[in-house]
Amino acid sequence: MSQKDRKSRWYFGGLASVGAAIVTHPLDLIKVTMQTQQGKLSVVQLVPSIIREQGVVALYSGISASMLRQMTYSTTRFGAYEVGKSYINTDTFTGKVLLAGFSGFAGGIIGTPADMVNVRMQNDVKLPRDQRRNYKHAFDGLIKVYRQEGFAKLFSGATTATTRGILMTIGQIAFYDETKKHLLATAYFQDNLVTHFTASLVAGAIATTLTQPLDVLKTRSMNAKPGEYKGLWDIVKHVGQLGPLGFFKGYVPAFVRLGPHTILTFVFLEQLRMNFGYTSSS
Template structure:
C-alpha cells in the first residue's frame, strides 16, 4: 500500500527555486517584452538580441534575485496553503471543496506576494539592466546589493513599489496554480484510469500553469512596469491609464513567453514538490497510526537486547531505550485516535 506522506512547510520554496533555475531565461525575456513602450521585437528576436549584445550568460542576469524571491514569495504561499489544506483535510476526513481551495490559495498568494515584493523589484531591475545603455544601468552586484542600494538611494518605501499589484498577482497565480492543481489532480485520480504518479502530476500541473497564466497576465504587465520605473508612474492607477493608452493588447504583452515560462515552471515546481514529498515528506498522522498497528512497538527487539546484555550498565541502557520507545509509540497512538 502506498504511504500517505505530507509535504514539509519549506518544500514549496525549494521546488520553486529548482524550477526557477531552469526557466529563468524565459522570465528574463518576458520582462524585456513587457517593458517595451512599443512592440519592436518578438520573443525570438529579443532572445537573439540579448545573446548577441551581452552573451549567453546574460540570460541568467538576476538569478540570485529570482532565487531569493522564490524563497520568500513561493515559500510563504506554499507553506500557508499546504499547512492549512492538510489540517482541514484531516479535520474533514476528506479533500476541501474547490471554493475553499480558491479562497485559501488567494490568501496565501496575496500574503506571499507582499512578502516577496522587495526581492521581486530587484529581480525585475536586474533582468532589465541587460537591454539598457551602459550609462543608465543600475549594475546591482547581487540581490542584497540591490536591496541595500534601493533603500539608500530611493528610500525604504520604494522596496514595496508595486506591492498591491504583486500581492494581487500572487493571489491570482496561487489560485491558478495551487487550487487548480489540487482540483485537477483529484479529478484525474477520480477517473480511475491513472494513479498518483509523475504523469498525473504532469497533466494536472499543465492545466494549473495555463490557468495561472491567463488569470495573472494583465496584472503581471502592470506590476513589471511599476517596478521597473523610478519616477515614470505616480501610482497604480496612473500606470493602468498609461498602459491602457497603448491599447487592450498592451495588457497581454509577452503572453506567449509568459505561458512558455510559467507553464514549464509550474510543471517542474509540482513535479519536484511531489518527489520531495514522496521521498522526504513526513508520514501523515493517520498513516503513522496504521504503521504503528502493523508494526508493534519493537517489543521483541527490545527484549532480545535485554536478554543479551551482560552488565548492569548495558541492561539499564536497553531498558531506558525500550521505555522511551514505548512512550513515544503510546503518545502517537493516542494522538492519532483523537483525530481519526
C-alpha cells in the first residue's frame, strides 16, 4: 500500500497540533503579551525584558493550557473536518470552505475555556507580581475561574473565539487542502515534505491575515478583569483608539508564530497520515 493512499485518523490533527504548540509556544506568548498591552513596546524590547526579569523559562508560561487548548480546539476542528469528508463533497473549494467553517465553529466553542486560561497564564509574565493570577497549570486555572468568577466566565470571548476559529480553520485546513491539490496537479510536486511545507506556508499566511483583528479582540476579552469592558463593542472602541493598525497589533509575531505552527502541524499530520493512517478498505 502506497503512503500517499493513506488517510488521516480523526485524532491525528490534535496530536500534530500539540506537537507544533510545544515548539512555537514562546512565539504565541509574545503575541499575546503584545496584544494585551496598550503601549507600544516592540518585540525587540519585550523579549529581553521578560528574560531579564523572569528567566528563559517564562517564555513557556502557560504551556499546559496551550497543550490543553490544542487537545480540545484542534482535535475538534481537525476531527470534524476528517469525519465530515464522508458527508460533504470536498472535491470543490466551496465544499472545503463550508466543512472547514463548521469544524472551526465547533472547535472554537469547545476550546474557549482552555484558550482563556492559556491567554491569562501567558499574560502573567508582564504583570506585577501582586497582580498575577498565578495558575499552577491549566486545570488549576479552569477550577479557579469557575469558583471565583462563575461558569459563564469560562466562555468569555466565545463569540470572537468561535468566529476566529471559523476563519482560522478555513485559512488553514481549506486553503491547505486546496493549495496542496493544485500543487500535486502540476508536474513539479509530489506528495512529500516539499509540497506539505509549501502548502502549509501559504495556509499560514492566509490564516494570519484573516484572523488577526478577531484574535486581538478575543485576547483582550479573555484577559479582561471583571467589569473592565461593557461588551464586545466596548473592546472594539478601546482598541480603535490606537487606530486601524491597532486591530493588527502583534501581526508580525502572530505570523512568525502561526506560520511555523501551521507548517509544523501539517508536516506532523502528513507524517502521521503516511505512516499510521488507514485506507478505505482497512
